Amino acid sequence: MGAESLMAGNSQRRGRTSGAGKKSATAGTGGKNRRALAGRGATPPAEQRTGHPAQRRAQAQARQRTDRARARQRAEEAPELLLGRNPVVEALRAQIPATALYVVTGESTRGGTDERITEALHLANDRGLPLLEVGKAEFDRMSGGALHQGIGLQVPPYEYAHPEDLLDLARDSGRPPLIVAMDGVTDPRNLGAVVRSAAAFDAHGVVVPQRRAVGMTASAWRTSAGAAARLRVARAVNLPRALATYQDAGLQTVGLAGDGDVELDEYDGFADPVALVVGAEGTGLSRLVRERCDVVVRIPISRDTESLNVSVAAGIALYQAAAARR
Structure with a gap:
């Protein structure tokens, strides 16, 4: 093999071409690309693209x-239809x-009419409520099956007070404010029972959250x-x-x-202005609400009993507050 064949670029191997593997010089961007990207920041999340x-x-x-919130608001602003003979009476x-009192056509005149319907008719008449007779098919539709x-008894939407209205009521009463705040309670029977206890022990009102309650x-x-x-219920946005x-x-x-830090009977501040805060069934006080409490008290109970119903616990604490104020 001649000397010329061994020179660079003269390889006789198959597929080999002259200048393969060499990189030629290219002109730089002078930082142009880097400047083009400057100031754009991080790539936004996919939800924002x-x-x-x-x-x-x-x-x-x-x-x-948004649709669910609007539907919930419409439902709250619409009259409620309370159904059933016992609930209506x-x-x-x-x-x-x-x-208004709705009665299916024929129920009020049928022989052997249930005594609860008869009593409902008398009570509604004494209050001057309109008696509206409707066909069964129409009432099935109205009641959603x-x-x-x-x-059925048509009940108007409740007119809530503002949380600060309760302070005005306390100021006018001449007694130190006593307000009950309910955090996320979802059972209407518990709300009704707490309202009853609050009224019995001279509280000035009850506050409930607007959402998730x-x-x-x-x-x-x-x-x-x-x-x-007799007792005002206020609704708080937050x-x-x-x-x-x-x-x-x-x-x-x-x-x-x-799991409060102080036992109920050891807390000595009930004679002063107080907002008693009770939590939801099962979950108790939410984190943000608990952080807003100056003190968290507990009711001592038997170890065999895991917890008390929220309305029972509120009633016990309100009794303690009433006793301190006497």
Whole structure:
């Protein structure tokens, strides 16, 4: 093999071409690309990128939340239809506000009419409530297919007070404020029972959150046994913020929980302005609400009993407050 064949670029191997593997010099960008990217910042999340599927999903979920909130608001603003013979009679006995009594055609005149329907008719007539007869098919539609036993009471939406209105009521009463705040209670019977206890022990009102909590339904009215007609219930958009307002007004916020730091009978501040805070069934006080409490007390109970019903616990604490004020 000649010397010329061994020179660089003269390889005789198959596939070998002259200059293969060499990199030629290229002109630099002079930092142009780096300057083009400057100031753009981090790539936004997929939910914020126009046209991205994740953004469309996020927008659809937001619309669904808005629709649910609007539907909930419409439901709260619409009259409630209380169904069933026993519930209707109990509601009329408790003087629950009502706008009309519905009876399925023929129920009020049929031979052997149930005595509860008869009593409901008399109570409604004594109050001057309109008696509206409707066909069974129409009433089935109005009640959404629920069991109605041929009778229903139309109850108007509850008119809530503002949390600060309760401070005005306390100021006018000449007594130190005593307010009950309920954190996330979802059973209307518990709300009604707490309202009843609050009225019995001279509290100035009850505060409930606007979201994730029950309001003053007909069932809560009925359980209060008429106390809801004497005691104001306020609704707070933000319960921790409402408690902060009470603290600014001089009230001590006293939480009630099974793992409280102080036993109920050892707490000596009930004679002063107090907002008693009770938690939801099972979960107790939420973190933000508990952080807003000046002190958290507990009711000593038997080790064999895991916890007390929220309305029972509130009643015990309100009795303790009433005793301190006497």
